[in-house]
Structures are given as structure tokens and as C-alpha cells.
Amino acid sequence: MPFWRGVFYLLIAMGxxxxxxxxxxxLGSVTNLSDSYPWGLWxxxxxxxxVGLAAGGFVITAVVYIFHIERxxxxxxxxxxxxxxxxxxxxxxxxxxxxxxxxIWHPLILWNPSSVMFEVAWCVMLYSTVLGLEFSGMVFExxxxxxxxxxxxxxxxxxxxxxxxxxxxxxxxxxTMYLIMPGKLHAxxxxxxxxxxxxxxxxxxxxxxxxxxxxxxxxxxxxxxEVPLLRTIGRALVGVLGLFGFLxxxxxxxxxxxxxxxSFSYESCLFLVEFGLGVVLPMxxxxxxxxxxxxxxxxxxxxxxxxGFVVNRLNVSLTGFETAQGxxxxxxxxxxxxTMMFVALGFAAFRFIAKHFPVYAEHxxxxxxxxPSVLPADIEEPVAANGVKTTWERTFLDxxxxxxxL
Amino acid sequence: MExxxxxxxxxxxxxxxACGECVGACMEKQGFEGDYEQVKDLSATSYTACRNxxxxxxxxxxxxxxxxxCVEPTCASVCPVTALEKTPExxxxxxxxxxxxxxxxxxxxxxxIPRYEWDSPMPEVRKCDMCHDRLAKGEVTACADACPNEAxxxxxxxxxxxxxxxxxxxxxxxxHHHIYGEHEIGGTNVMFISPFPAETLLGYxxxxxxxxxxxxxxxxLSKIPNIAIFAGATMGALWWLTARRDEVRAHEAAKRLGxxxxxxxxxxx
Numbered sequence: 275m276p277f278w279r280g281v282f283y284l285l286i287a288m289g290x291x292x293x294x295x296x297x298x299x300x301l302g303s304v305t306n307l308s309d310s311y312p313w314g315l316w317x318x319x320x321x322x323x324x325v326g327l328a329a330g331g332f333v334i335t336a337v338v339y340i341f342h343i344e345r346x347x348x349x350x351x352x353x354x355x356x357x358x359x360x361x362x363x364x365x366x367x368x369x370x371x372x373x374x375x376x377x378i379w380h381p382l383i384l385w386n387p388s389s390v391m392f393e394v395a396w397c398v399m400l401y402s403t404v405l406g407l408e409f410s411g412m413v414f415e416x417x418x419x420x421x422x423x424x425x426x427x428x429x430x431x432x433x434x435x436x437x438x439x440x441x442x443x444x445x446x447x448x449x450t451m452y453l454i455m456p457g458k459l460h461a462x463x464x465x466x467x468x469x470x471x472x473x474x475x476x477x478x479x480x481x482x483x484x485x486x487x488x489x490x491x492x493x494x495x496x497x498x499x500e501v502p503l504l505r506t507i508g509r510a511l512v513g514v515l516g517l518f519g520f521l522x523x524x525x526x527x528x529x530x531x532x533x534x535x536x537s538f539s540y541e542s543c544l545f546l547v548e549f550g551l552g553v554v555l556p557m558x559x560x561x562x563x564x565x566x567x568x569x570x571x572x573x574x575x576x577x578x579x580x581x582g583f584v585v586n587r588l589n590v591s592l593t594g595f596e597t598a599q600g601x602x603x604x605x606x607x608x609x610x611x612x613t614m615m616f617v618a619l620g621f622a623a624f625r626f627i628a629k630h631f632p633v634y635a636e637h638x639x640x641x642x643x644x645x646p647s648v649l650p651a652d653i654e655e656p657v658a659a660n661g662v663k664t665t666w667e668r669t670f671l672d673x674x675x676x677x678x679x680l
Numbered sequence: 681m682e683x684x685x686x687x688x689x690x691x692x693x694x695x696x697x698a699c700g701e702c703v704g705a706c707m708e709k710q711g712f713e714g715d716y717e718q719v720k721d722l723s724a725t726s727y728t729a730c731r732n733x734x735x736x737x738x739x740x741x742x743x744x745x746x747x748x749x750c751v752e753p754t755c756a757s758v759c760p761v762t763a764l765e766k767t768p769e770x771x772x773x774x775x776x777x778x779x780x781x782x783x784x785x786x787x788x789x790x791x792x793i794p795r796y797e798w799d800s801p802m803p804e805v806r807k808c809d810m811c812h813d814r815l816a817k818g819e820v821t822a823c824a825d826a827c828p829n830e831a832x833x834x835x836x837x838x839x840x841x842x843x844x845x846x847x848x849x850x851x852x853x854x855x856h857h858h859i860y861g862e863h864e865i866g867g868t869n870v871m872f873i874s875p876f877p878a879e880t881l882l883g884y885x886x887x888x889x890x891x892x893x894x895x896x897x898x899x900x901l902s903k904i905p906n907i908a909i910f911a912g913a914t915m916g917a918l919w920w921l922t923a924r925r926d927e928v929r930a931h932e933a934a935k936r937l938g939x940x941x942x943x944x945x946x947x948x949x
Contacts, residue, residue, distance in 0.1 A: 302798030309723075309795050312786035340915050342922040373781020373796070373803040380761040380780050390897050391784050392760035393904065435915045442911050443904060453896045454758060454788045457885045469900055599792075 282618050289615025292608050296370060304608040311595070311603035318591035320367035320613055322448055323584050324360055325398070326472075329480030331357020331405060332434075332441035339434040345503065349484055351412060351633045356487060358405040359623050361398065363616050370612060390451045397444035404437045412631045446473040452590055458598040460541045462534060463590045467525045474521060478514040479583045481507050485576035489569070490621075491628060501569060508572045512560045515579060519553045541597065544589050552582010683751045684838035686770030687815050688869040689824065692847070693878070694854055695831035696742030698730045705826030709811060721745075724795045727808040728823060735876045743881070744832065746823075747772065747793045747808035748861060748868035752892035755785035755794060764805070770837070770869045771810035779805060790865060790893060791883040810869075837869060844873050860884045866892035 296304045307314045334353035337346050369375040381395040407426070414422040449472030452459055465471070484507055526532045535545050556578035565571030592603055605613075627633060703726060704716035712725040719726045728746040735741060753772045756764040763779035766772050781803060786794045797803035811821040819825070820834040827833075835843065844859045854875055861871035864884040872882050879886055 298801055300797070300799045300801050300803060305798075307796075307798065309786065310792070312783040312796060336915070340919045340922070342919075342926055371782075373783065374776075374779055375781070377761070377778070377780035380778060384761040384763075384778055386757075386760055386762045388757045388894055388898055388901065389760045389784070390901060391758060391782060393901060395760055431919060435912055435919070438915050439908050439911045443908060447900075450897055450900045451784070453900065454754060454893050455790075456893065456896065457790050457888050458787075466896075 282622060285611070285615050285618040288611050289618075292612050292615075293370070295608075296612070301371075301373060304606065304612070306603060306606040306609065308603075310599045310601060311592075313591060314603055315592075315605035315609045315613055316367055316371040318588045319584070320371070320616060321364055322587040322591055324364040324367065325445065325448060326476040326479050326583060326587065327483050327580070328357040328360025328364070329441065329445060329476035330483050331360075331408075331480070332401075332437045333477050333480040334484065335408065335434045336438050339431055340438070345506070348500070348503065348634070349507075352487055352491070352628070353480075353484060354405065354408045355412075355624060355627050355631075355633060356483060358402075358409045359620055359627075361402045361405055363620050364398070365402065367613070367616050390447050390454070394444050394447045394451070397440045397447065401437060401440040401444065404433055404440065407433055408437070412627075412633065416631050441476075442473060445476040446470065448472050449590075455595075458595055459590065460594040460597055461529070461531055462526075462541050462545050463594045465525050465529065467521060468590075471518065471521060471525075474514060474518045475583055475586065478511060478518055479580050481511045481514060482576035482579040482583075485511070485572055486580065487624075489573045491634070504569070504572055505566060508560050508566050508575065511576065511579060512557055515553055515557045515560075519549070519557065522549065522553070541594070544585070544593055548582055548585040548589055551578060552585055553579075556582070681768040681770075683867060683869075684841075685836050686751075686768075686869055687810065687812075688749075688770060688835060688837040688840050688871065689746075689810070689821065690833050690835070690840040690844060691744055691870065691872050692831050692833075692844075693733075693741040693743055693872065693874040695829045696730065696744065697829065697831075698732045698742030699828065700730055701826040701828060702744060702823035702832055703728055703730055705822040706808075709814075709822035722793065722795055722807075724797045724806040727806065733881060737876070739875070741875065742831065744823075745793075746870060747810070748791055748870045749808075749810055750865065750892075751867040751869060752865070752894060754788045754790060754865070754893045757892070757894035757897070758784045758788040760784070767812060769812065769815065771812040771815065772807075773809050773812055774805050774807065776804040788893070790885070790888060837867075837871075840871060844871065847873065863890040864888065866890065 292304055301307055305314055305316075330353040334346060334349050337343050338350050369378065372378060381392050381399075386392045408430070411423060411426040411430070414426055446469035449468035449470075452464065452468055453466065456464055485504055488504060523532075526535055535542055535549075538546075556575040559565050559571060559578070560575040562571075565575070596602055700716050700719070703719050706728050707714065707716050707719075707726055710725075710727060714725060716726070719729050720731070721729050722745055728744055730742055730744045732740050733743045749770060749772045750766075753764065753766050756762075756766050756772060759779075760782065761778050761780055763775050764772060764785055765775070783796065783805075785805060786792075786796065793807050795806045797806065811819075811823075814821060815834075821832075824832045824834045833840070833843070841859060841862055848855050848857045856874055856877050858877070859871050859873055860878065860882050861868035861884065865888050872878070874882070
């Protein structure tokens with residue numbers, strides 16, 4: 275696609291020029307940040323949204339390795355790669371946002387356990403390492419290092435458990451960060467429930483991103499996940515969105531803020547956009563079987579959920595401060611351009627990895643004709659020798675046995 | 681050191697004429713260039729500012745703004761690398777060599793005090809350091825030294841609170857009887873007394889309460905070890921349970937089909 279390639283090179287070229295300006299002239303030269311708005315788009319989008327959008331990694335690995343839902347195994351690798359790339363990009367974007375990025379490693383030696391940021395820094399460092407180790411399996415396979423592959427497989431379950439614990443902690447802590455700003459963040463968003471809301475919304479967009487990625491991979495690489503799998507994810511997405519919606523409404527009721535939410539003030543309108551278009555509408559869409567059954571409908575629902583999530587995080591980090599701080603913060607074109615550069619790099623890197631590493635090589639991915647025996651590794655023993663499938667497998671996995679019987 | 685014995689500043693609105701001498705003395709002490717009379721607000725090159733404010737009864741008073749040097753500073757509690765620290769003597773000071781420039785201190789400060797060097801490639805957070813070097817030598821701060829009306833005075837926190845109460849007693853009609861900073865968000869080392877209620881003007885929002893803001897995040901942070909252990913144990917248990925469930929199911933299914941699971945799927949006949 276020459277058009278997208280052109281856009282890509284344009285974004286990279288522009289980003290590189292702005293990078294030079296940013297690091298030689300300071301943050302003020304390229305951003306609209308100020309003493310009233312010290313955090314802008316790079317914190318609100320690159321960091322808060324970036325980390326959330328990469329949550330699919332811990333959700334899907336937990337589903338397969340811990341809950342043993344083998345049907346989902348084909349999604350594990352794309353989810354790990356998205357997460358790994360996501361965290362690498364977030365770290366790179368952080369270098370742009372930090373005023374003194376050469377000190378980024380300081381949380382390793384200068385400890386302040388009362389700082390939420392300190393905890394987030396440690397969790398993100400550790401979780402990026404976990405993701406790197408999870409990704410290493412694919413690299414070893416590509417290099418045909420059999421021993422390394424074996425060792426990596428042996429530690430995969432402890433790795434996944436560590437990943438779930440670290441993710442639970444820092445996904446929620448991104449919300450905890452804002453608990454220290456009660457007089458500044460508008461009451462529609464400032465709630466003691468922020469940590470929980472951040473965690474649940476991260477799980478929901480983690481799932482939504484799997485659907486979106488599969489669609490994009492299908493278009494650009496001709497590889498995608500099977501539709502029934504995507505439908506299951508769609509159903510799970512409805513569940514998690516429902517939980518988020520319930521918590522959000524319960525919290526507003528509990529704090530007596532429901533009237534404020536529908537007062538059509540500036541903040542109320544922002545809330546209604548985020549909640550109506552980003553939670554209620556995608557749930558409604560995905561609850562209609564006809565829409566959920568179509569790839570397009572699934573994609574639309576997932577896209578809405580992601581958009582709602584982004585608006586929510588931007589409200590918590592930027593617009594929710596406008597009444598208290600006075601004035602507005604609108605990102606400069608250069609801030610947007612640098613963010614776009616990272617998004618473009620993310621797409622390119624995913625494409626590159628999906629092309630050169632065994633990402634969609636595991637069972638269950640299309641083209642389905644090439645994967646006739648979808649046998650999950652963990653339950654191979656009772657059926658291996660004579661090819662007779664257990665009732666359980668035939669019932670739950672829709673697997674034909676060797677004679678093609680169901 | 682106990683908060684009451686720490687260095688502190690008391691500012692009295694009734695005594696201030698907004699002459700700007702404190703601003704000029706501060707800039708000179710810090711080595712900042714520029715005309716102090718042009719200073720309207722805090723900036724990276726002016727750690728204090730003063731202006732006229734109009735009371736509800738249309739009377740005019742002078743008002744300074746400067747770092748409150750909180751007893752339990754929000755900025756120091758959020759700093760991930762201890763670049764901002766509360767000294768035992770009272771002042772909250774900044775060490776640029778530790779700072780990584782995340783600016784969490786700026787977003788978290790309830791008084792919007794810290795300023796940033798936005799146009800520098802090696803930026804620093806800028807805020808009042810209560811002239812801690814002068815205090816260490818037994819001198820008063822540059823601003824207190826320069827004030828012609830004793831609107832800004834130095835002392836220990838206990839002394840200044842007693843001093844403020846004394847002024848309320850001597851001229852009860854001249855003051856709104858409240859010491860801003862005595863209890864708000866855990867207390868501040870820079871305190872204010874005013875002839876009229878001035879909580880919004882001074883940034884001491886009543887809804888923030890009298891507990892340090894850091895308690896709001898510590899409530900969550902202190903639970904982290906428990907959350908980590910609980911989440912890890914739950915995941916481990918679920919991993920074992922679901923694996924065992926699948927094993928049993930496969931075993932029973934194999935039995936029904938006449939396959940001996942123990943002998944690697946050999947048919948039993």
C-alpha cells in the first residue's frame with residue numbers, strides 16, 4: 275500500500291526533525307505544556323492509553339496459561355507482541371516527556387515507596403522484562419535453539435503469573451496516581467474507585483485491541499484469527515464493559531454525582547461522550563447477535579470501546595483539570611506529530627514481527643486448511659496413539675477425529 | 681525534628697502593602713535578573729510574588745504567594761526519586777541531580793507552586809527553598825529581612841502560631857480568627873492570617889481536609905504487598921485447579937471410550 279507507506283515515512287521524517295528540536299531546545303519549544311498544565315498529551319495518551327491498550331498481553335496469557343482455555347491459544351502470541359511493543363513504545367515516549375530523561379533509571383537507586391510513580395516505574399520495568407522473556411520464545415523458535423525453547427516453556431507459567439500480578443498493580447496504580455489531586459481533578463472523575471476503574475477498563479481495551487489487531491492483520495498480512503474466536507472475545511468484552519459501566523454508575527450514585535453527570539455542563543458533556551459512545555453503545559451493539567456475528571460489527575464495537583477508553587483517560591488526565599486550573603490545554607501540532615510517530619512505529623514493528631516471526635504459526639489461525647489437527651498440547655496424552663478423540667474434546671473443541679467424525 | 685520546632689514563616693495580610701521589597705530581595709538572593717516590580721506571578725525566575733487583593737468590604741490588602749513548605753509535603757511524597765525532600769529543619773528543598781523531570785510534583789501540589797524551565801534542554805523544577813542556607817546561619821529569610829512592615833516574619837512554627845493568636849487577641853476586629861496553614865492538609869510551615877475569610881484565595885480549600893494528601897494514595901499503596909500475594913496465590917490456585925479439572929475430564933472421557941489413559945492411549949479391548 276504505497277499510500278500508507280508514504281504516510282509512514284512522512285510521520286517518521288517529521289518526528290525525527292521534532293525530536294532534534296525537542297532535545298536541543300527543551301519541552302517548551304515543541305509542546306503547549308505550561309506551569310498550569312505540566313502534563314499533556316504525552317502523559318494522557320502515550321502513557322495512560324499506551325499502557326492500557328497493551329493490557330491484552332496479561333489478559334490473554336492468563337486466559338490460556340492459567341485458566342487453561344486452550345481455544346484462545348492462537349491469540350497468545352499476537353497479544354504478547356502487542357504488549358511488548360506497547361511497553362517499549364511507552365518507554366520511548368516517556369524519554370520525550372521526561373525533562374531529564376538521562377535520569378530515567380534513578381528509581382532503581384533512589385527509593386520513595388510513598389510515591390505511586392515509584393511503584394509504577396518498578397512494575398513497568400519488571401513487566402517489560404517479563405514480556406521480553408515471553409517474547410523470547412518466538413525468537414528462540416525462529417533461531418531453532420531447541421534447548422532455549424524448552425527452558426522458556428518451562429518458566430512460562432511462573433512468568434504469566436508474575437505478569438498478571440505486575441499488571442494488576444501498575445494498571446490500577448495509574449489511576450491511584452490521580453488520587454493525590456482531589457482539589458484539581460473534577461469530581462466526575464475523581465473517585466476513590468479510580469484504581470479499580472483503571473484496571474477494569476484496561477482489561478476491556480486489552481480485549482478490544484485483540485479484535486482490532488486481527489482485523490488489521492487480515493488486511494495487511496492476510497493472516498487473522500478465526501471468527502468464532504473473535505466472537506468469544508466480543509462476548510467477553512461485553513462482560514467487562516458491563517462491569518466497568520456498573521462500577522462507574524454505582525460510584526456516581528454513591529457519591530451523589532448522577533445529577534451532575536446529566537447537567538450538560540462542560541464536564542458533563544465530556545462524560546456523556548465517554549460513557550455513551552464508549553461504554554453503552556459498544557455494549558448495545560455487541561449484545562445484538564446479528565452484529566456480534568459479523569466481523570464488521572465486532573470491529574465497530576471494539577473500535578468504539580477503544581475510543582471511549584481514550585476519551586476517559588484524556589478526561590482524567592487533561593480536560594478534568596480545566597475548571598480547577600483555568601484556561602485550556604490543547605496539544606501543539608508537534609506534540610501530536612511525535613505521538614503519531616510512535617503510533618506509526620508501533621504498526622510498522624508489529625507488521626515486521628508478524629512477517630518474520632512465528633506469530634500466527636500456532637494452531638487455530640487462518641488459513642484453517644493448513645491446521646487440520648487443532649490439538650492443544652496439554653491434553654494430548656490420552657488420544658495420541660490411536661487418534662481417538664475424547665468426548666470432552668469433541669464436545670468442547672469441535673475437533674473431528676482422524677476419521678473426520680465429530 | 682518535631683514540626684513545632686521547625687523553621688516557619690507567618691504572613692499577615694493586614695500589614696502588607698504589596699510594595700514588592702520581598703520579591704526584589706528574593707530575586708537578588710537567588711541571583712535572578714529582571715525587574716521585581718514587573719513580577720505578577722511565580723515563575724522559574726521569581727520564587728515569590730505579591731499583589732493587591734480586594735476584601736469583601738472593598739478594603740485593599742497585599743498578598744504574597746510562595747511555597748508553603750508543608751509539614752507533610754505532597755510534592756515530596758509523590759516524587760519517585762526523592763529529588764524533593766522535607767528537611768528536618770522545615771524547608772522543602774529540591775535536588776536537580778536526582779530529578780528525572782516527571783513533573784508529578786507540579787501536578788500534585790495543591791497550591792500550584794512549582795515552576796518549570798520549559799525552555800531549557802536541562803530543565804529544573806523551581807520553587808522557594810525558604811533560604812535554608814541563611815536559616816542554617818541563624819539569619820532570617822531574605823523576604824522577611826526585606827519586609828519594611830513585618831508582614832513576613834520568621835520563627836519556629838510554635839512561636840508563630842502563638843504570635844498569630846496574640847495578634848487576634850490584641851486586635852480582635854482586625855482579623856478573621858483563623859491561622860491558614862495551622863491544620864490544613866496536615867499543616868504548612870508557611871502560614872497566613874487575614875482580615876477576611878481567604879481559604880479560596882490562599883488555596884487552603886476546606887474540602888481537602890486536615891490530613892496530608894499523601895494519605896489518600898498511601899491507603900492504596902500500603903495494600904500492595906497483600907494484593908500481590910493474594911493475586912499471585914489466586915492465579916497459582918486457578919492454574920492448578922483448571923489443569924486438574926481438564927485432566928479428570930480427559931481421563932473420564934478416555935475411560936468411556938475404552939482407552940486406557942495410563943498406557944498412553946492404548947486400546948484395552
